[in-house]
Amino acid sequence: MSATKTPDTQGVRFSESVSSTLNSTADNFHKSPWPMRRHTPFAKTPQSRRIQVGQKSGRLTRTPPNESQISDWKQLINKTWHTYCVTPMYQFSYEADQMKKYSQHLSAQLKSEANKGTGVSCDESFADRAVFRVLKGLAIGADDCEAVDITVTSKKAGISKTIFSAMLISVEAQVGDQMQIANHNFTNLPLLLVKGPMAISRTVVDFLQTGFDCVINPLKFCPMELAWMVTVWTGFTEDGSKKPTELFYKVPDEVKGLQRITLTIEADDAKALWDSVHEEGSNEVTGEEVAAFIKSLERHFYRHFKVHLDAMTITRIGTGVAYVGQEGRLKILSENQVIHVLAYLTDLALTNTIV
Template sequence: MAERSSTMKTPLNKALAQRRSKRRYSRRSCGEGTYLGYTSGRQTVLKIPTSRKKPKSRDITNQVDPDQVALLVKKEWHLSYVTPLYQFRYTMLKTYSKELSAFLVSEKQQGQTIETGQELCFKVNISVVLGLAETNQDAETIYIQILSKQVFAAKDEAQKVVWSGLLTCINGDVDYLRSLPPEFVSLPLLCTSGPESLSALVKSWLKKTFDCCFGPICITSTNLQWLAALWTGCHPTKNIQYLKLAWTIPTQPPMDVTYKVNPQDVWKLWDSARLDDGAEDSINIEEVNSFIRGLQTHFFRHFRLDLSAGSLMRVSTALGSAHHSGKIKITSPDYMTTVLQLLTECALLKMPI
């Protein structure tokens, strides 16, 4: 399997394709296709916490407990969708914590393999992350933390965190959320960090307790392009340090291409891709397409390899990274809600009707 990499100057004036007028698409039902594949109508315009001339970050620590924010960043999360939870009650989080803890201990005693060593004592903390919700229709985010201690550990030895989970809904589709019966709570995006065996057990408990089901989320090539554009747009205030893209080209054998771009060059390309009549606090699909075409055009000029024939598999900057397989790491809290908004849309789109 071959791999090529390039660090180069990005074209500033020639690489932009002809700009088309902006289009707007109404929200469609889950599962319906568009010319953008798995991209829904909401993703033709994505709100971002930056302006075109003077980018501004949204410091969520002003409205979210900084200690809780610290639990969310710098972890690699695996993504799943979750159907609405039946009879979920925020007033019963302590009860749910005890029930999940007892469930894990029971499964361990019955011989269930859990990839955390010889721990037998599990403690579960289920809490609310207040301040992440963007609209009145969004349910408050739930954070699940599993702690454990070795069987023969000293009494004063602290428990260690062995698994973390996040159930969230950021800027969920309003029509869909309003259509749900009152006994259902929609937290469509599940992010998990920890052993897969524990993830499977937590999902099993959630399924039995709230009559929900799960499925994997793959981050499509189009959504990876959104993230590349979003993180690039953050450069003037947060310094993305680099933009690294990885494509898979359908040759025989398949070819992996790694493409690394200087941050100043990629920022200038993104700034030139912005539409003159575009909203300053949002980006749209035309701008994203123009930005990616500019990168692909320059690569073709140097290597005579058409990246548009392949699939974008990974995006990485100092602000975060995402992989097609459904893994993501967010290292800056300033743009967390925007990324979670995009992932919420992905989860709602993948959810069965």
């Protein structure tokens, strides 16, 4: 085992072959000390947390999109996005002429903001043109609306390049009775992913809220949701992928000279621990399994370093599927798991839009 301390910035990094001791810890963890409701706002495990663990891809039970549709959303992979939740949009239309009108109106608003000197244009480029288009292949649930892609381009020396991207998404949305939208004038796209300058982001968000009478707020993730993600996504296996599982803990301010602790578990050890806590053959992950997975890691860390990680806050997680931060940053790494990640986040976005 090796552990290094970098007092000013990086904290402690932990990595070793731990499967045997982790498994023994998990075996002793018969009943979770964490109440079920502490780990999930749901009365029961939602559909997005039911997984097909027997398949290599680890996908949810669903009909996968066509290969031609997959190419449309490959642009999601290996990019850092900011996540938002969106209430139902009033009188949004997928008609081609309406999409063209939205594009023209947003383009005009971006240019207007730039002319006011509000900083919409970036250092070397000017926000020249916005385009709305339908993004095929993500509306796979009965309650899903087709995803919408919004791009903003700039032109410099006669060459156009994309400087901003946003996607309004609904993947396997589970609309409860309290959120049934009786009026067909509403379009439900609860998840918004944004990548680009903050000035343009603010303009686009304002355009959507004003034009479609919706409310858009940042989607942030509490420590219990990050614990769910790292546990569930560790259970997915990728052919040839050996990316470790990582948990980043914020050290209390009272501890001087150390800002965070990074706990790193090799892919094989993390999967072995997952297999030891997860009920074989089950397509559902429970709160007790999440608690067992996290507590096993924390107890093992304490055994070697005498540091109580459970007294700290999980602020970021990383797996072979995705990296997620509590502030709402998302980076999807696995092309095979895009649908699952978006379904999971759609579920969380819907929860945050329930009033």
